[in-house]
Amino acid sequence: MALNKELTAAAAIAQLRSGMTLGIGGWGPRRKPMALVREILRSDLKDLTVVSYGGPDVGMLCAAGKVKKLIFPFVTLDAIPLEPYYRKAREGGSIEVMELDEGMFEWGLRAAGMRMSFLPTRIGLATDVLAKNPQIKTITSPYDDGEVYVAMPALKLDAALLHVNECDRLGNTLVRGADTFFDHLFARAAGRCYVSTEVLHDKLALDAETAKLNPYERYLVAGVVHAPCGAHPTYFGPNYGWDMEHLKRYNTSATEDNGWQKYLDEFVAGGEAEYLTKMGGAERVGKLKLPVF
Amino acid sequence: MTQTTEITLAELMIVAASEAWRDNGEVLASGITTIPRLGASLAKLTHSPELLMTDSEAFLVSEPVPVGPRGDYKPKYEGYMSFDRVFECVWGGKRHAMIGPTQIDRWGQTNLSAVGDYAKPKSAVLGVRGLPGNSINHINSLFVPNHGPRVFVAGEVDMVSGVGYNPKRWGEGMKQDFLDLRLIVTDLCVLDFGGPQHAIRVKSLHPGVSFEQVQAATGFPLLQAEGMGETTLPTAEQLAIIGRLDPHNLRGAILKNNPPARKAA
Numbered sequence: 001m002a003l004n005k006e007l008t009a010a011a012a013i014a015q016l017r018s019g020m021t022l023g024i025g026g027w028g029p030r031r032k033p034m035a036l037v038r039e040i041l042r043s044d045l046k047d048l049t050v051v052s053y054g055g056p057d058v059g060m061l062c063a064a065g066k067v068k069k070l071i072f073p074f075v076t077l078d079a080i081p082l083e084p085y086y087r088k089a090r091e092g093g094s095i096e097v098m099e100l101d102e103g104m105f106e107w108g109l110r111a112a113g114m115r116m117s118f119l120p121t122r123i124g125l126a127t128d129v130l131a132k133n134p135q136i137k138t139i140t141s142p143y144d145d146g147e148v149y150v151a152m153p154a155l156k157l158d159a160a161l162l163h164v165n166e167c168d169r170l171g172n173t174l175v176r177g178a179d180t181f182f183d184h185l186f187a188r189a190a191g192r193c194y195v196s197t198e199v200l201h202d203k204l205a206l207d208a209e210t211a212k213l214n215p216y217e218r219y220l221v222a223g224v225v226h227a228p229c230g231a232h233p234t235y236f237g238p239n240y241g242w243d244m245e246h247l248k249r250y251n252t253s254a255t256e257d258n259g260w261q262k263y264l265d266e267f268v269a270g271g272e273a274e275y276l277t278k279m280g281g282a283e284r285v286g287k288l289k290l291p292v293f
Numbered sequence: 294m295t296q297t298t299e300i301t302l303a304e305l306m307i308v309a310a311s312e313a314w315r316d317n318g319e320v321l322a323s324g325i326t327t328i329p330r331l332g333a334s335l336a337k338l339t340h341s342p343e344l345l346m347t348d349s350e351a352f353l354v355s356e357p358v359p360v361g362p363r364g365d366y367k368p369k370y371e372g373y374m375s376f377d378r379v380f381e382c383v384w385g386g387k388r389h390a391m392i393g394p395t396q397i398d399r400w401g402q403t404n405l406s407a408v409g410d411y412a413k414p415k416s417a418v419l420g421v422r423g424l425p426g427n428s429i430n431h432i433n434s435l436f437v438p439n440h441g442p443r444v445f446v447a448g449e450v451d452m453v454s455g456v457g458y459n460p461k462r463w464g465e466g467m468k469q470d471f472l473d474l475r476l477i478v479t480d481l482c483v484l485d486f487g488g489p490q491h492a493i494r495v496k497s498l499h500p501g502v503s504f505e506q507v508q509a510a511t512g513f514p515l516l517q518a519e520g521m522g523e524t525t526l527p528t529a530e531q532l533a534i535i536g537r538l539d540p541h542n543l544r545g546a547i548l549k550n551n552p553p554a555r556k557a558a
Contacts, residue, residue, distance in 0.1 A: 027376065054420075072420055073420050073421060073422055073423070074419045074420030074421070074422045075419070075420060076419050076420075081419065082417075082418070082419070086417065087416075087417045090407070090414060090417035091413065091414055091415070091416070091417050092413070093412055093413035099406060099420055099421055100421070101421055101422075101423060101424070101425035101426045102376075102380070102422055102423045102426065103380050103383065103384065103423065103425075103426040104425070104426070106377075106380060121384075122429050122430070122467075122468060122471075123425050123426040123429060123430070124425050125425075125429060125456070125463075125464075125467045126429065126453070126456040126459075126462040126463050126467060126469075127421070127424075127425045127428075127453045127454060127455070127456055127462075128406075128411075128452045128453040128454070129421060129425050129454075131453075132411060132452070140466060146466055147466055147467075147468050148464065148465070148466035148467050148468075178350055178351035178352065178375075179350065179351040179375040179376055179377075180375065180377075181375075181376055181377075182376070182377065292361070292362060292363055293348065293349035293350045
């Protein structure tokens with residue numbers, strides 16, 4: 001195969017640099033590329049600008065001191081509404097923030113993917129989103145209506161990290177979850193996109209129905225990483241649900257002395273194979289019940 | 294009287310919430326968290342079958358999905374509504390959401406972001422989420438399970454996430470036409486925005502609650518709506534439907550000690 005984009009997680013993360021703007025796909029505690037996030041935790045990367053519909057990805061990167069600036073509409077673990085390490089970082093004033101409406105955030109990614117400097121929207125007007133982000137300007141319609149809009153600036157990403165159900169070595173991907181969220185826009189907004197996958201094929205050969213599950217083109221994908229259970233502890237439909245037991249353990253660690261370091265030592269430091277073993281292996285993860293909303 | 298004592302305040306609030314969606318037409322009804330969702334579900338199953346609802350994940354359903362573990366229940370899908378599509382629905386204005394913000398001010402501005410100094414907040418909450426977009430695009434109602442001056446603040450909310458009727462926030466050329474705040478359902482009363490310049494009024498008081506009690510629990514002056522009365526108690530039919538929609542009684546865990554509909558004197 002001439003095009004083989006397979007990398008190890010460590011090799012993928014080694015292509016990133018401190019100070020980069022990094023988009024992370026998924027939504028809250030759903031379909032997060034956690035194996036890649038854990039690899040960042042094991043790396044020397046720092047001063048990252050993280051762009052995310054935030055879940056434990058944001059919390060862990062904040063806890064590890066990797067985040068200089070956070071661009072986000074929310075950070076939550078859903079069933080545990082308040083993300084403990086995001087709160088610590090935010091309340092300690094240790095991170096810069098650009099807090100955006102969910103739709104403005106989407107618009108920023110879309111603008112970047114379209115190579116536009118901004119896209120207009122009404123959203124953000126009359127709120128403190130503009131007051132707290134004076135770099136975001138308004139623009140007046142050049143047409144007769146003369147309406148004033150927010151000129152939502154492009155959220156250009158140096159790299160994006162995404163997790164998928166299946167992909168091949170060429171970078172063709174399949175997402176089988178009920179909702180694909182905005183991963184395709186992260187892929188388009190990014191200079192380089194790294195995809196971790198539950199199943200890695202040499203070459204996908206699909207029927208038409210299955211091909212519809214392909215969310216974005218392979219030319220957007222710079223590297224693919226085989227990472228079974230790589231979204232754990234987040235919800236990854238239809239393969240496995242979120243791991244509430246583990247998320248509770250993670251949440252509790254934030255209340256303990258030296259809790260984050262203990263979490264890192266116990267779960268992250270030993271590498272991904274050891275992590276998965278500690279989670280009961282693919283067998284247990286595969287049986288985690290899908291959440292009911 | 295026995296029936297009154299058996300009815301819970303949560304059930305009263307579900308029925309009050311359902312009224313928000315009456316005569317809205319064919320819009321997506323999004324009740325976020327248990328009581329608003331049961332309110333929207335009750336509306337669809339009684340007075341407003343035209344409402345659209347989702348399974349709270351990604352699919353439109355023709356029948357509201359019961360809350361909590363579903364057992365053998367299979368959602369009755371009628372379409373698709375991913376988050377991407379929800380945003381498009383929001384921007385087109387075809388939605389009425391009811392959410393519970395951390396703070397609300399006299400202009401109906403809401404905060405779900407941070408309490409205290411923004412640079413170093415006393416409490417970081419969720420983030421502005423979809424509030425700026427929802428509030429400027431479609432109908433919204435609010436839900437408050439703990440009516441008090443920490444929610445209904447004296448000045449502006451600490452971080453204006455959802456827009457309201459504060460003229461100082463609206464510059465020339467900004468289109469305010471789609472801002473449409475309807476009801477605030479609290480554990481003490483139902484409020485609306487029917488006063489002069491959309492001032493907040495008490496529309497009805499829950500049984501056993503006085504206007505003075507509501508005013509004392511609110512950080513800004515309230516008006517009394519013409520004909521301010523008592524919030525209507527659920528009917529037996531409504532209670533039966535609520536029971537089917539919430540077979541595990543999740544509604545009983547929302548308000549502290551699950552009080553009865555009539556406040557004890």
